[in-house]
Amino acid sequence: MNFNPKKRTPNLILLVSAFVIVSLILWNTNSFFKKFKEEERSKMEIWATAQSELLQSSEDMDLGNLTIKVLQNNSSTPMILVNKDGSIKTNNMPEDMVNDSIYLKGKIKKFQDENTPIFIDQQGEHLATLYYGNSEVLNKLKYYPIALLLIIFLFAAVIFFFFKTNKASEQNKLWAGMAKETAHQIGTPLSSLLGWNELLKNESINPDITLEIEKDISRLETITERFSKIGSLPELKPHDIVKETKDAFEYLKLRSSKLIHFSFDTKVDNISVLLNPSLYNWTIENLVKNGIDAMKGRGNIALEIIPDGKYVNILVADTGHGIPKSDYQTIFNPGVTSKKRGWGLGLSLVKRIVEEYHKGKIRVLSSNKEGTIMQISLRVNQ
Incomplete structure (x- = not known):
């Protein structure tokens, strides 16, 4: 973890700035919402005053143009007016629901929660109660x-x-x-x-x-070739997957502990696959060495090649301690390792070589306390 103050300061400034900006936006939005709500309240009080004049007027009284205009002007705020005799008048409500008493009672309760009702009184006499909800604009503003x-x-x-x-x-x-x-x-x-x-x-x-020195020098040349190809697109050519797999397997067999029992099995003698032999051998080497490490230098390593239609499956099995099912995917991530001195790059490289370079698939076929089977699937060159 990096505790360098010079590197942490810009990040801290950005974090504080972002927090301040978001806080200001939320505060400004909340203030605007309250102000809009107050203005809507004032509009409803004016409407209530106009309604009061209407309720007191007789049929032969001539209401002023302003009163009529105020009553007709509201076209957005839903309202329920309950007169003193219990009659109900609605405005800006669904026409098919204005006669549904249960619906109206529910709306009255909802409007009471949203806004304080306005009592329409005149000279000490209660004429009506106005219940109103938030307008469509105000409801949208909440979100x-x-x-x-x-x-x-x-x-x-x-x-x-x-x-x-x-x-x-x-x-x-x-x-x-x-x-x-x-x-x-x-x-x-x-x-x-x-x-x-x-x-x-x-x-x-x-x-x-x-002769053995020559083999080891040749191996070093192969390793050098592998490292030189990292970061560049490798050239793929038709090769016999059986021969390439067996060569890599036999090389490791001769240089491993006698406590490890190696077995190689194949259902066919020759299968052509587009390969980069150097990188493919690196893949087999990593899987076999991982199996040996999992067995702590004692056990069985089995390699099997099985044709599967347009694909060929290469199975690498060991008798190690196994992999938890929850780790089947994460073991291929860079840096993930169960070894005390491991860097967690082996299986990450294997996945990249198989899937990115050779367009194949690699997965944990099965794993338990008795061992693990890794499967590589490559398309057959037809």
């Missing part, structure tokens, strides 16, 4: 802060994922650069080893020794 916060959240999420993706891209470039530089640095001592091995061949030593 404005939620919509605004959602927009801000989505905008922040886009920015977050942009910077996260950008950072991941920079890290990938860094790792690719380090891998290529490592491959370059290994090249020099490799050339020297080749020369020294040629000199050893001229000495009176067991030829098997120089």
